[in-house]
Amino acid sequence: MQSILIVEDDKRVADLLKAGLEENGYQVTAAYDGIMALRLFRANSFQLVVSDIVLPQMNGFELCREIRKIHAGVPILMLTALGTTNDKLDGFDAGADDYMVKPFDFRELTARIRALLKRQRETNPAPRESLVFADLQIDLNRKEVRRGDIPLHLSPKEYKLLVYLVENAGRVIARTEIAEKVWETHFDTGTNFIDVYINYLRKKVDRDFDVKLIHTRPGMGFILTDKP
Incomplete structure:
Protein backbone atom coordinates (compact mmCIF):
# COMPACT_ATOMS: atom_id res chain seq x y z
CA MET A 1 0.00 0.00 0.00
CA GLN A 2 1.42 3.37 -1.01
CA SER A 3 1.83 5.90 1.77
CA ILE A 4 0.93 9.59 1.42
CA LEU A 5 1.67 12.46 3.80
CA ILE A 6 -1.04 15.16 3.87
CA VAL A 7 0.04 18.54 5.28
CA GLU A 8 -3.00 20.74 5.95
CA ASP A 9 -3.67 23.02 8.92
CA ASP A 10 -7.47 22.95 8.42
CA LYS A 11 -8.36 19.71 10.22
CA ARG A 12 -11.70 19.43 8.42
CA VAL A 13 -9.98 19.57 5.00
CA ALA A 14 -7.22 17.23 6.17
CA ASP A 15 -9.79 14.70 7.39
CA LEU A 16 -11.72 14.87 4.10
CA LEU A 17 -8.51 14.36 2.10
CA LYS A 18 -7.46 11.49 4.35
CA ALA A 19 -10.81 9.73 4.09
CA GLY A 20 -11.06 10.19 0.32
CA LEU A 21 -7.54 8.95 -0.39
CA GLU A 22 -7.94 5.99 1.96
CA GLU A 23 -11.07 5.03 0.01
CA ASN A 24 -8.83 4.98 -3.07
CA GLY A 25 -6.49 2.50 -1.44
CA TYR A 26 -3.75 4.73 -0.06
CA GLN A 27 -2.30 4.75 3.44
CA VAL A 28 -2.55 8.35 4.61
CA THR A 29 -0.94 10.27 7.49
CA ALA A 30 -2.00 13.85 8.25
CA ALA A 31 0.12 16.65 9.70
CA TYR A 32 -1.30 20.03 10.72
CA ASP A 33 1.83 22.20 10.64
CA GLY A 34 5.16 22.27 8.81
CA ILE A 35 7.36 21.17 11.73
CA MET A 36 5.10 18.22 12.49
CA ALA A 37 5.15 17.24 8.81
CA LEU A 38 8.95 17.37 8.65
CA ARG A 39 9.26 15.19 11.75
CA LEU A 40 6.85 12.65 10.29
CA PHE A 41 8.68 12.65 6.97
CA ARG A 42 12.02 12.01 8.66
CA ALA A 43 10.59 9.17 10.74
CA ASN A 44 8.57 7.38 8.06
CA SER A 45 8.69 6.29 4.44
CA PHE A 46 6.23 8.20 2.24
CA GLN A 47 5.80 7.77 -1.50
CA LEU A 48 4.16 11.18 -1.99
CA VAL A 49 3.51 14.45 -0.13
CA VAL A 50 0.46 16.70 -0.58
CA SER A 51 1.03 20.03 1.16
CA ASP A 52 -0.67 23.36 1.67
CA ILE A 53 1.51 26.50 1.58
CA VAL A 54 0.08 28.62 4.41
CA LEU A 55 0.98 26.50 7.44
CA PRO A 56 1.86 27.18 11.08
CA GLN A 57 5.47 26.76 12.25
CA MET A 58 6.94 26.31 8.75
CA ASN A 59 5.27 27.25 5.47
CA GLY A 60 4.88 24.88 2.54
CA PHE A 61 7.74 26.40 0.53
CA GLU A 62 10.19 25.90 3.40
CA LEU A 63 8.84 22.41 4.05
CA CYS A 64 9.30 21.49 0.38
CA ARG A 65 12.94 22.62 0.46
CA GLU A 66 13.62 20.65 3.64
CA ILE A 67 12.01 17.51 2.19
CA ARG A 68 14.13 17.87 -0.94
CA LYS A 69 17.26 17.81 1.26
CA ILE A 70 16.14 14.48 2.71
CA HIS A 71 14.68 12.84 -0.40
CA ALA A 72 15.29 14.49 -3.76
CA GLY A 73 12.92 12.24 -5.67
CA VAL A 74 9.73 11.96 -3.62
CA PRO A 75 6.82 13.58 -5.52
CA ILE A 76 5.42 16.73 -3.89
CA LEU A 77 2.03 18.17 -4.87
CA MET A 78 1.11 21.58 -3.51
CA LEU A 79 -2.61 21.99 -2.81
CA THR A 80 -3.40 25.55 -1.79
CA ALA A 81 -5.71 28.53 -2.13
CA LEU A 82 -2.75 30.64 -3.35
CA GLY A 83 -3.16 30.68 -7.10
CA THR A 84 -1.19 33.60 -8.54
CA THR A 85 1.54 33.06 -11.10
CA ASN A 86 4.18 34.13 -8.56
CA ASP A 87 2.84 31.64 -5.99
CA LYS A 88 3.09 28.83 -8.51
CA LEU A 89 6.57 29.85 -9.60
CA ASP A 90 7.67 29.94 -5.96
CA GLY A 91 6.22 26.47 -5.44
CA PHE A 92 8.04 24.97 -8.40
CA ASP A 93 11.27 26.75 -7.46
CA ALA A 94 10.99 25.23 -3.97
CA GLY A 95 10.95 21.79 -5.58
CA ALA A 96 7.25 20.93 -6.02
CA ASP A 97 6.35 18.54 -8.85
CA ASP A 98 2.74 19.66 -9.27
CA TYR A 99 0.47 22.46 -8.06
CA MET A 100 -3.31 22.55 -7.60
CA VAL A 101 -5.43 25.48 -6.48
CA LYS A 102 -8.36 25.19 -4.07
CA PRO A 103 -11.24 24.64 -4.54
CA PHE A 104 -10.38 21.51 -6.48
CA ASP A 105 -12.04 18.48 -8.02
CA PHE A 106 -11.15 15.39 -5.98
CA ARG A 107 -11.13 13.26 -9.13
CA GLU A 108 -8.49 15.51 -10.65
CA LEU A 109 -6.44 15.33 -7.44
CA THR A 110 -6.46 11.53 -7.44
CA ALA A 111 -5.61 11.47 -11.16
CA ARG A 112 -2.59 13.69 -10.57
CA ILE A 113 -1.52 11.60 -7.59
CA ARG A 114 -1.72 8.43 -9.69
CA ALA A 115 0.34 10.06 -12.44
CA LEU A 116 3.04 11.22 -10.00
CA LEU A 117 3.25 7.81 -8.34
CA LYS A 118 3.37 6.03 -11.69
CA ARG A 119 6.31 8.12 -12.83
CA GLN A 120 7.99 7.46 -9.49
CA ARG A 121 7.67 3.70 -10.02
CA GLU A 122 8.90 3.65 -13.59
CA THR A 123 12.37 2.25 -14.07
CA ASN A 124 14.88 4.93 -14.94
CA PRO A 125 17.57 4.31 -17.56
CA ALA A 126 21.18 3.89 -16.51
CA PRO A 127 22.29 7.20 -15.04
CA ARG A 128 24.41 9.48 -17.16
CA GLU A 129 27.15 11.57 -15.66
Whole structure:
Protein backbone atom coordinates (compact mmCIF):
# COMPACT_ATOMS: atom_id res chain seq x y z
CA MET A 1 0.00 0.00 0.00
CA GLN A 2 1.42 3.37 -1.01
CA SER A 3 1.83 5.90 1.77
CA ILE A 4 0.93 9.59 1.42
CA LEU A 5 1.67 12.46 3.80
CA ILE A 6 -1.04 15.16 3.87
CA VAL A 7 0.04 18.54 5.28
CA GLU A 8 -3.00 20.74 5.95
CA ASP A 9 -3.67 23.02 8.92
CA ASP A 10 -7.47 22.95 8.42
CA LYS A 11 -8.36 19.71 10.22
CA ARG A 12 -11.70 19.43 8.42
CA VAL A 13 -9.98 19.57 5.00
CA ALA A 14 -7.22 17.23 6.17
CA ASP A 15 -9.79 14.70 7.39
CA LEU A 16 -11.72 14.87 4.10
CA LEU A 17 -8.51 14.36 2.10
CA LYS A 18 -7.46 11.49 4.35
CA ALA A 19 -10.81 9.73 4.09
CA GLY A 20 -11.06 10.19 0.32
CA LEU A 21 -7.54 8.95 -0.39
CA GLU A 22 -7.94 5.99 1.96
CA GLU A 23 -11.07 5.03 0.01
CA ASN A 24 -8.83 4.98 -3.07
CA GLY A 25 -6.49 2.50 -1.44
CA TYR A 26 -3.75 4.73 -0.06
CA GLN A 27 -2.30 4.75 3.44
CA VAL A 28 -2.55 8.35 4.61
CA THR A 29 -0.94 10.27 7.49
CA ALA A 30 -2.00 13.85 8.25
CA ALA A 31 0.12 16.65 9.70
CA TYR A 32 -1.30 20.03 10.72
CA ASP A 33 1.83 22.20 10.64
CA GLY A 34 5.16 22.27 8.81
CA ILE A 35 7.36 21.17 11.73
CA MET A 36 5.10 18.22 12.49
CA ALA A 37 5.15 17.24 8.81
CA LEU A 38 8.95 17.37 8.65
CA ARG A 39 9.26 15.19 11.75
CA LEU A 40 6.85 12.65 10.29
CA PHE A 41 8.68 12.65 6.97
CA ARG A 42 12.02 12.01 8.66
CA ALA A 43 10.59 9.17 10.74
CA ASN A 44 8.57 7.38 8.06
CA SER A 45 8.69 6.29 4.44
CA PHE A 46 6.23 8.20 2.24
CA GLN A 47 5.80 7.77 -1.50
CA LEU A 48 4.16 11.18 -1.99
CA VAL A 49 3.51 14.45 -0.13
CA VAL A 50 0.46 16.70 -0.58
CA SER A 51 1.03 20.03 1.16
CA ASP A 52 -0.67 23.36 1.67
CA ILE A 53 1.51 26.50 1.58
CA VAL A 54 0.08 28.62 4.41
CA LEU A 55 0.98 26.50 7.44
CA PRO A 56 1.86 27.18 11.08
CA GLN A 57 5.47 26.76 12.25
CA MET A 58 6.94 26.31 8.75
CA ASN A 59 5.27 27.25 5.47
CA GLY A 60 4.88 24.88 2.54
CA PHE A 61 7.74 26.40 0.53
CA GLU A 62 10.19 25.90 3.40
CA LEU A 63 8.84 22.41 4.05
CA CYS A 64 9.30 21.49 0.38
CA ARG A 65 12.94 22.62 0.46
CA GLU A 66 13.62 20.65 3.64
CA ILE A 67 12.01 17.51 2.19
CA ARG A 68 14.13 17.87 -0.94
CA LYS A 69 17.26 17.81 1.26
CA ILE A 70 16.14 14.48 2.71
CA HIS A 71 14.68 12.84 -0.40
CA ALA A 72 15.29 14.49 -3.76
CA GLY A 73 12.92 12.24 -5.67
CA VAL A 74 9.73 11.96 -3.62
CA PRO A 75 6.82 13.58 -5.52
CA ILE A 76 5.42 16.73 -3.89
CA LEU A 77 2.03 18.17 -4.87
CA MET A 78 1.11 21.58 -3.51
CA LEU A 79 -2.61 21.99 -2.81
CA THR A 80 -3.40 25.55 -1.79
CA ALA A 81 -5.71 28.53 -2.13
CA LEU A 82 -2.75 30.64 -3.35
CA GLY A 83 -3.16 30.68 -7.10
CA THR A 84 -1.19 33.60 -8.54
CA THR A 85 1.54 33.06 -11.10
CA ASN A 86 4.18 34.13 -8.56
CA ASP A 87 2.84 31.64 -5.99
CA LYS A 88 3.09 28.83 -8.51
CA LEU A 89 6.57 29.85 -9.60
CA ASP A 90 7.67 29.94 -5.96
CA GLY A 91 6.22 26.47 -5.44
CA PHE A 92 8.04 24.97 -8.40
CA ASP A 93 11.27 26.75 -7.46
CA ALA A 94 10.99 25.23 -3.97
CA GLY A 95 10.95 21.79 -5.58
CA ALA A 96 7.25 20.93 -6.02
CA ASP A 97 6.35 18.54 -8.85
CA ASP A 98 2.74 19.66 -9.27
CA TYR A 99 0.47 22.46 -8.06
CA MET A 100 -3.31 22.55 -7.60
CA VAL A 101 -5.43 25.48 -6.48
CA LYS A 102 -8.36 25.19 -4.07
CA PRO A 103 -11.24 24.64 -4.54
CA PHE A 104 -10.38 21.51 -6.48
CA ASP A 105 -12.04 18.48 -8.02
CA PHE A 106 -11.15 15.39 -5.98
CA ARG A 107 -11.13 13.26 -9.13
CA GLU A 108 -8.49 15.51 -10.65
CA LEU A 109 -6.44 15.33 -7.44
CA THR A 110 -6.46 11.53 -7.44
CA ALA A 111 -5.61 11.47 -11.16
CA ARG A 112 -2.59 13.69 -10.57
CA ILE A 113 -1.52 11.60 -7.59
CA ARG A 114 -1.72 8.43 -9.69
CA ALA A 115 0.34 10.06 -12.44
CA LEU A 116 3.04 11.22 -10.00
CA LEU A 117 3.25 7.81 -8.34
CA LYS A 118 3.37 6.03 -11.69
CA ARG A 119 6.31 8.12 -12.83
CA GLN A 120 7.99 7.46 -9.49
CA ARG A 121 7.67 3.70 -10.02
CA GLU A 122 8.90 3.65 -13.59
CA THR A 123 12.37 2.25 -14.07
CA ASN A 124 14.88 4.93 -14.94
CA PRO A 125 17.57 4.31 -17.56
CA ALA A 126 21.18 3.89 -16.51
CA PRO A 127 22.29 7.20 -15.04
CA ARG A 128 24.41 9.48 -17.16
CA GLU A 129 27.15 11.57 -15.66
CA SER A 130 27.05 14.65 -17.89
CA LEU A 131 25.50 16.46 -20.83
CA VAL A 132 27.42 18.73 -23.20
CA PHE A 133 26.21 21.08 -25.90
CA ALA A 134 28.55 23.61 -27.51
CA ASP A 135 30.35 25.19 -24.51
CA LEU A 136 27.51 24.32 -22.13
CA GLN A 137 28.31 21.53 -19.65
CA ILE A 138 25.92 19.90 -17.18
CA ASP A 139 27.25 17.65 -14.42
CA LEU A 140 24.24 15.42 -13.74
CA ASN A 141 25.67 13.95 -10.54
CA ARG A 142 26.45 17.27 -8.90
CA LYS A 143 23.66 19.12 -10.73
CA GLU A 144 26.15 21.81 -11.66
CA VAL A 145 26.03 23.84 -14.88
CA ARG A 146 28.86 25.72 -16.57
CA ARG A 147 29.15 27.67 -19.76
CA GLY A 148 32.79 27.67 -20.69
CA ASP A 149 34.59 28.34 -17.42
CA ILE A 150 31.68 30.24 -15.86
CA PRO A 151 29.40 28.45 -13.36
CA LEU A 152 25.66 29.08 -13.81
CA HIS A 153 23.46 29.05 -10.71
CA LEU A 154 20.01 27.71 -11.58
CA SER A 155 16.86 27.01 -9.57
CA PRO A 156 15.61 23.39 -9.57
CA LYS A 157 13.04 24.06 -12.30
CA GLU A 158 15.47 26.10 -14.40
CA TYR A 159 17.92 23.21 -14.17
CA LYS A 160 15.30 20.64 -15.17
CA LEU A 161 14.19 22.79 -18.11
CA LEU A 162 17.76 23.26 -19.31
CA VAL A 163 18.47 19.53 -19.09
CA TYR A 164 15.39 18.84 -21.25
CA LEU A 165 16.47 21.45 -23.80
CA VAL A 166 19.98 19.95 -24.00
CA GLU A 167 18.60 16.42 -24.30
CA ASN A 168 16.52 17.65 -27.25
CA ALA A 169 19.04 20.06 -28.77
CA GLY A 170 18.42 20.94 -32.41
CA ARG A 171 14.70 20.19 -32.21
CA VAL A 172 11.87 22.72 -31.85
CA ILE A 173 9.99 21.95 -28.63
CA ALA A 174 6.43 23.19 -28.20
CA ARG A 175 5.27 24.84 -24.98
CA THR A 176 2.79 22.02 -24.38
CA GLU A 177 5.58 19.46 -24.59
CA ILE A 178 7.73 21.39 -22.12
CA ALA A 179 4.78 21.67 -19.72
CA GLU A 180 4.16 17.93 -19.93
CA LYS A 181 7.77 16.71 -19.86
CA VAL A 182 9.40 19.22 -17.52
CA TRP A 183 6.53 20.02 -15.14
CA GLU A 184 4.86 16.64 -15.78
CA THR A 185 1.42 18.20 -15.81
CA HIS A 186 -0.92 20.20 -18.02
CA PHE A 187 -1.18 23.97 -17.64
CA ASP A 188 -4.01 26.25 -18.65
CA THR A 189 -3.31 27.70 -22.07
CA GLY A 190 -3.59 31.20 -20.63
CA THR A 191 -0.61 30.83 -18.31
CA ASN A 192 2.89 32.00 -19.22
CA PHE A 193 5.02 29.68 -17.08
CA ILE A 194 7.08 28.39 -19.97
CA ASP A 195 7.95 31.83 -21.30
CA VAL A 196 8.82 33.05 -17.80
CA TYR A 197 11.28 30.20 -17.25
CA ILE A 198 12.74 30.47 -20.75
CA ASN A 199 13.46 34.14 -19.98
CA TYR A 200 15.03 33.16 -16.65
CA LEU A 201 17.30 30.71 -18.47
CA ARG A 202 18.23 33.19 -21.20
CA LYS A 203 19.43 35.67 -18.59
CA LYS A 204 21.74 33.04 -17.09
CA VAL A 205 22.73 30.96 -20.11
CA ASP A 206 22.88 33.53 -22.93
CA ARG A 207 22.93 37.12 -21.71
CA ASP A 208 26.69 37.40 -21.08
CA PHE A 209 27.78 35.32 -24.08
CA ASP A 210 28.19 36.23 -27.74
CA VAL A 211 26.72 32.98 -29.05
CA LYS A 212 23.08 32.58 -28.00
CA LEU A 213 21.83 29.03 -27.48
CA ILE A 214 18.13 29.39 -26.62
CA HIS A 215 16.03 30.58 -29.55
CA THR A 216 12.31 31.17 -30.05
CA ARG A 217 10.52 29.88 -33.12
CA PRO A 218 7.38 32.07 -33.28
CA GLY A 219 4.18 30.06 -33.23
CA MET A 220 6.07 26.81 -32.68
CA GLY A 221 8.16 26.86 -29.49
CA PHE A 222 11.84 26.92 -28.55
CA ILE A 223 15.03 25.33 -29.77
CA LEU A 224 18.53 24.92 -28.31
CA THR A 225 21.04 25.54 -31.07
CA ASP A 226 24.33 27.37 -31.53
CA LYS A 227 23.23 28.48 -35.00
CA PRO A 228 21.22 31.70 -35.46
